[in-house]
Amino acid sequence: MKLASIRLDGIEKAAIVNSEGYVLLGMLNAVTGSAWSETIAGLLGNEEVDGLNAWYRAGGAEELARFEAIPAGEAVCAPLLRNPPKIWGIGANYTEKAAEMAVTPPEGEPICFMKPTTALIGPGEAIVLPKGEHRITAEAEIGIVIGKSCKHVSEAEAMGVIAGFTPTLDMTAQDIHARNPRFLGRSKCFDTFFSFGPHLVTPDECPDPAQWTVETVLNGESAYRTDVTRMIYSIPYIVSYFSEMMTLQPGDVIMTGTPGSVPLRPGDAAECRLGGFEPLINPVAAE
Template sequence: MRFVRFGEVGAEKPGVLDADGVLRDLSGVMNDLSGDVLGRLADLPLDGLPVVGGDPRLGVPVAGVGKVICIGLNYSDHAAEAGMAEPDEPIVFMKATSALNGPDDPIILPRGSEKTDWEVELGVVIGTRAQYVSEAEALDHVAGYTIVNDVSERAFQIERGGQWTKGKSCDTFCPVGPWLVTSDAVADPQDLDLALDLNGVPAQRGNTRSMIFTVTQIISYLSQMMTLHPGDIIATGTPPGVGMGQDPQVFLKPGDEMELRIDGLGAQRQTVLPPV
C-alpha cells in the first residue's frame, strides 16, 4: 500500500492510493499517519473511503517524526568517489526535524551557501518501538520505505568544524516522500535502483545492493544505542554522483531542478530557490 499526507503545509491530511492510483481520504479513519498507527497499517479499514479531487500538494508521508537518523558513506562506490575508506561501523549523524520538507516543495538555499549538494537515499520509516533488536528481528519494526533527499551544504558540513549535522539541517534540506510504501510491497530493500537527475541530466545512479551496511544491520545497530520509535526516519546513505564527487565539482544554484526516483517508491521533484 502507498500512504500519503496531502494538503497545505501544516494542514496535511492522511491519505492512501488505491489499486488504481486514486487518492482517497483517510481522515475519517485516523487523525494522522503517526505513532502506533504506523505499526498496524495493514489492518486499517480502507473500503469506501472518499476520493480526493484535484491535484493536492503532498507533504512528508509520516507525521510526528521524532528524529531523522542518517548513515554516512554507506555505499562502497560513493566512498570510492569521495576518496575515503569504507567505514568499519556505520557513520551516524542527524538531520534536524525542522529540515523536513514535502517531496515536491522547493529547496531554499541558506544564507551564505557556497556548496549545497544533493543525495538520493532510501528512507526507512519505523513502525514499532525497536530497542536492542537483532538483525533477524529488524525488518519486523519497519512500517515502510520512502525517498529522502539528504540535501547537504558541504562548506557548512566539512569546512566549518564540528559535526556534519550543521551542513545537513538547513530549512527545507530533508524532502521526504512522495509515498510511504508498506514493507510488504517492497520485496527486497537491498535490490532497489536509485536515481537523481539534475536539470534533466543523469547525476546519480546506484542500487541498494551496494550498501556497506544493510537495512537490517543499520536498524539493529542503531537500536543498541538509541530506542527507535514509530515515525523515526532512517536515511540509509547515497550512491555515487553527488556534486562534491564530480571533477570539477558542481553545486546547486537558484533555478536548478532535481528529480529523484527509487524503484516502486515514486519520484520527487524540487526546484532550488535563492536564500530568503
C-alpha cells in the same frame, strides 16, 4: 500498501494510495465504521500501520475501489510527518560513494549524523540555498520510517519494526564539511536541508534488492544510480545498529546513504527516484 499525507484546506490528512488516487482515512472510517487514526503521525504513533496493512491485503484494496478518491493530479502531498522524533542519516554507505570520498568506514561503525526537524520539507517545497558563498549539494536516499517503539533489535527482527520506506533528499553545505570533517553535522542542519515523501511504502510492496534502484536526479537527468545490493551496511543492520544506541520510536526516519550528490543552483529541481516508488521532487531557490 502506500500511504500519503494530503493537504486539504490547510489540514494534512492521511490517505491510502490506489489506482484512482488517494482515499482519505477519514472517508474509510465514515463508510466502514472503522476508527483508524486520520493522520500519518497518528497511524505511526498508535502503531496502527501493520493492522491497516493487514486489512488492506485481506480485501481492503478491492473495497477501496468503491470509495471516492482524490485524483493524483489534484492532490497536494505534504511531508509524511511534520515532527519526526528523530532524523538520522548514514554516510558513505554505497561502495561507489565511499570510493569517491576515499572513505573506509570502520568495520561495523557507519558514519552517522542527525538533522533537526526545522530542516524538514515535503514534496514540491523549495530547497532554499542559504545566503553566502556556499556549495550546496543534494543526495537521493532510501528513507526508513520506524513503526514500533523498540530497543536492542536484532538484524533478524529489524524488518518487523519498520513501518515503511520513502524517498528522501539530503542536502549538505559541502564547503563547510570540506573545511573540517568534524563539521559534518553543521553542514547538514540548515533549514530545508531534508525532504521526504510523497509515499510511505510498506515493506511487503518494496522491490527485491537488485531491482530496488536509487537515483540522484538533477533537472530531469539521472546523475547517479545504483541498487540496494551495493550498500555497505544493509537496512536490517542499520536499524539494529541504531537500536543498540537508543530507543527507536514510531516516526523516526533513518536515511540510508546515497550513490552520489549533485550541486544545486537557484532554478534547479532535485529529485530522488527509487525503483517502484513515486519520485520526490523539490525545486531550488535562493534565500
